[in-house]
Structure formats: structure tokens, C-alpha cells
Amino acid sequence: MKSNLTSLKLLVCLLIIGVICCFSCRRKTAEVSPPEPNETKVKTDVDLVKPAPVTETGPDSVAVIINGVEITEGEIDKMLEPQLAVMARQVQDRPPEYMEQMKKVLRQQAVERIIIERLLGEKARQTNIAVTDEEVDSQIREIASMQRPPISMEDFKEKMEGLGQNFDEIKQHVRKALLFQKIMQAQLADKINVTVEDANQYYEQNRSRYDVPEQVKASHILIKSDTTDPNTDPNEAKAEAKEKTEELLKQIKAGADFAELAKANSACPSAAKGGDLGSFGRGQMVPPFEKAAFELETGQVSDIVETQFGYHIIKVTDHKDAETKTFEQVKDEIIQQLTQRKQRELAGQFIDSLKAEADIVYPPGKEPTMRMPQTRPMPPPRPVKPAEPQDETAVEE
Numbered sequence: 001m002k003s004n005l006t007s008l009k010l011l012v013c014l015l016i017i018g019v020i021c022c023f024s025c026r027r028k029t030a031e032v033s034p035p036e037p038n039e040t041k042v043k044t045d046v047d048l049v050k051p052a053p054v055t056e057t058g059p060d061s062v063a064v065i066i067n068g069v070e071i072t073e074g075e076i077d078k079m080l081e082p083q084l085a086v087m088a089r090q091v092q093d094r095p096p097e098y099m100e101q102m103k104k105v106l107r108q109q110a111v112e113r114i115i116i117e118r119l120l121g122e123k124a125r126q127t128n129i130a131v132t133d134e135e136v137d138s139q140i141r142e143i144a145s146m147q148r149p150p151i152s153m154e155d156f157k158e159k160m161e162g163l164g165q166n167f168d169e170i171k172q173h174v175r176k177a178l179l180f181q182k183i184m185q186a187q188l189a190d191k192i193n194v195t196v197e198d199a200n201q202y203y204e205q206n207r208s209r210y211d212v213p214e215q216v217k218a219s220h221i222l223i224k225s226d227t228t229d230p231n232t233d234p235n236e237a238k239a240e241a242k243e244k245t246e247e248l249l250k251q252i253k254a255g256a257d258f259a260e261l262a263k264a265n266s267a268c269p270s271a272a273k274g275g276d277l278g279s280f281g282r283g284q285m286v287p288p289f290e291k292a293a294f295e296l297e298t299g300q301v302s303d304i305v306e307t308q309f310g311y312h313i314i315k316v317t318d319h320k321d322a323e324t325k326t327f328e329q330v331k332d333e334i335i336q337q338l339t340q341r342k343q344r345e346l347a348g349q350f351i352d353s354l355k356a357e358a359d360i361v362y363p364p365g366k367e368p369t370m371r372m373p374q375t376r377p378m379p380p381p382r383p384v385k386p387a388e389p390q391d392e393t394a395v396e397e
Contacts, residue, residue: 056363064111065361066118071111079110108368119354120180127186131178139174184343187350192342199334203327210325214282216293217318219275221248221261222268224310245304245311252301258315267310279318289314 056062059074083106091099124130137153144156151159157167203210223245225237248261259274270277282290292305293314302314362368 062363063366064115064363065359066115067122067359069118071114071118075114076107076110079114080106105370108370111368115355115358115360116351117176117180119351119358120183123183123354124179127183129179129182129186131175131182135178136171136175139178140171143174184347184350188343188346191346192339194335194338194342196331196335198338199331200327202334202338203330207324210330212320212323212325214294214322215279215320216281216296216316217279218277218293218296219258219262219315219317220268220270220277220289221245221258221266221275221313222310223248223265223312224267242304242311245313249301249304249313252313252315258301275315276317279320294319 057073059072059077061073062070063073063076064071080103084103087102087106088099091102140156141153144151144153147156147159160167160170223241225234225241226232227234227237244265248265251261252258259276262271262275265271266275268275282294284290285293286307286309288305288307289312292302292312293316296302296314296316296319298316298319300316302312305312305314
């Protein structure tokens with residue numbers, strides 16, 4: 001089982017810091033004694049009502065006390081600052097009440113993350129678990145190697161700083177993630193045992209998940225009507241586009257290279273890849289395009305196909321019939337999936353046990369008010385993948 005954990009190093013790293021952590025810790029509220037009534041004053045019904053506890057605010061006020069260590073609202077605010085900045089840009093069209101509610105949710109998640117990180121940090125010190133600088137650098141090099149194309153650690157640093165991220169903070173996040181990974185590996189290594197029989201049972205109970213629909217892999221050339229000039233007659237522009245498409249089709253039938261013609265003439269973003277759209281199933285493309293593509297044999301080129309996007313010439317490069325993957329094809333995938341599920345369950349139980357043993361005190365008015373299905377304390381930076389242009393010329397809207 002140890003080899004399974006090792007082979008899933010980065011995945012486990014992300015998993016550990018994203019364990020399911022429901023608010024099941026013992027919730028203690030600091031006792032606040034009401035002021036002594038003035039003995040010379042006659043008590044009325046109002047005087048006999050116990051005053052509601054006052055919730056302290058401000059960056060120096062206490063958000064939670066974890067085993068005697070006070071965490072201030074200022075620390076929570078600092079953690080939330082990047083998230084709130086992003087959210088403010090994303091919800092500009094939402095009412096202010098929505099933003100306030102989201103702030104409450106994010107604040108509670110941040111408090112929970114701090115509790116988990118604090119308790120895991122204490123566990124690391126108790127068990128003498130540590131992470132070396134070389135381990136941190138090695139993990140960052142691994143992340144850098146996952147870029148497309150792979151880059152060096154120095155280039156990765158430059159890229160992160162170009163995106164406005166502090167590289168030293170990234171290294172701190174990675175160190176925490178590796179530390180939590182080591183703690184969890186020590187806790188879970190001998191408790192996870194997913195067998196081939198377990199995987200086969202799951203496969204038999206979930207066969208439909210491994211149904212693969214009929215798929216076609218195709219390239220295309222798209223010619224659009226040029227209507228950039230407002231004085232252009234739309235009918236003339238359409239006729240010119242069709243004439244150009246007909247000329248390209250003649251060249252293809254005469255032996256011209258389809259990919260090269262696509263690169264030079266297609267109005268679709270896929271032109272950069274020689275018109276390659278990749279594989280797609282039924283229902284993903286607009287009907288005329290889909291009908292033509294699925295009727296072609298591998299290697300065949302269509303006649304001109306008209307859609308609302310323009311005129312297309314389609315070339316099918318592969319065609320796969322519908323099938324159900326065999327158990328042997330998906331065995332390793334299922335074992336990995338079941339292993340991850342068991343990891344999440346056991347990690348959640350371990351976190352719950354740490355919280356149950358801890359002395360966690362919430363000041364009056366700051367007790368958790370909702371259950372969070374999942375929190376992600378300090379994830380390491382994920383590989384930065386450049387966005388690919390979306391093909392909007394044939395995808396069904």
C-alpha cells in the first residue's frame with residue numbers, strides 16, 4: 001500500500017489539504033458574566049433580562065482560541081484578502097447582500113482551515129515530522145515540469161511572480177502541504193488496502209459508467225462571410241465565401257494538404273492545429289456538422305457543409321463505435337479511485353479526532369453557524385496551464 005501512496009504523491013498532497021472537515025469539534029464559548037445590578041436600583045422586568053453577549057470586532061479581536069493560542073480577526077482577514085478581491089470582481093452584478101453572505105461563508109472556511117493547520121502543525125511537532133528545503137524545491141520542480149511545455153524552477157518562479165504571486169509564500173504553502181502529506185501517510189499507510197476484488201465489485205455495480213459513446217475525430221476548414229464592411233451586400237459576401245470554399249475543396253480533392261489549407265484559410269481557432277477539432281460525440285456539434293461528420297468514413301472528406309457559422313469542409317481522421325470498457329482497461333483507474341475515497345474517509349476521521357481532543361474556544365457570537373462540506377487549507381500552487389482558444393464554430397449552443 002505504501003507504493004500506492006508514493007505513486008500518487010502529488011494527488012495525495014492535494015487530497016490531504018482538502019479533506020472533508022465538517023464542524024464536529026467541541027464548540028466551547030467563553031463565559032461572560034453579566035454586570036452586577038446596582039443594588040440601590042429597583043429591578044424592573046427589563047433589568048431581569050440577561051443582556052446579549054457583545055461580539056467584539058476589529059483586527060485585534062479574537063476569532064478563535066486553539067489549545068490556548070489566540071487567532072485574531074486580522075489573521076483571518078489576511079487569509080481572506082486574495083479570495084475577496086477575486087470574488088469582488090466576479091460578483092459585481094450581484095446585490096450587496098450576496099457579497100456579505102459569501103464573506104461569512106469564506107470567513108468560516110478560513111477559521112476552519114486555521115484550526116486544521118494548527119492541529120496538524122502540533123501533530124508534526126509531537127511526532128518530529130519535518131520537511132526539508134530540498135523536498136520543497138523538488139516538489140516545485142515537479143510542478144514546473146507539469147507545465148505545457150515543461151519549464152525550469154527558475155522559469156516557474158518568474159511566471160508566478162508575473163501573475164502577482166509571492167514565490168516565498170508559494171514555497172511556504174508547498175512546505176505545509178508536504179508536511180501534512182507526511183503526517184497523513186504515517187496515519188494512513190497501513191490502513192488502506194484496496195484489492196482487485198474490491199475494484200471488480202465496483203466495476204460490476206457501475207458498468208454504465210464505463211460506457212463510451214460513439215465518437216468521431218475530425219478536422220475542418222471554416223470559411224465565413226466577410227461582412228466587416230457595413231456597406232457589403234450580405235448575399236454577395238455569402239456567395240464569395242461559398243466560392244472560396246469550393247476552390248479549397250477542389251484543391252483538397254487534387255491532393256493538397258488539408259492541414260496546411262486549414263492553417264492558411266480557416267476562420268476557426270482550430271486553424272492553428274491544422275483544423276483538428278479532436279474527438280466528439282453526438283450532440284456536441286450543430287446538427288448539419290454532426291450529420292456530415294458521423295456519415296463519413298475515416299480518411300474521407302465531406303462536400304461543403306453549411307451551418308450558421310459559415311461553410312465547412314470536414315475530414316474525419318478517426319471513428320470509434322460505442323463500447324463498454326473492460327475491467328482490465330479500467331482496473332488501475334478504479335483502484336486509484338477507491339484508494340482516494342478511502343484516503344478521504346480516513347483523513348476526515350483523523351482530522352475529526354484531532355479536533356475532538358483539542359481545546360477549541362469561540363468567543364461569544366463567533367461560533368460556527370453552518371456546516372461546510374469541504375475546506376482546503378493552504379493548497380500548493382497548481383500547474384499553470386495556458387488557456388486554449390475555444391472552438392465556437394461548430395459546438396452546439
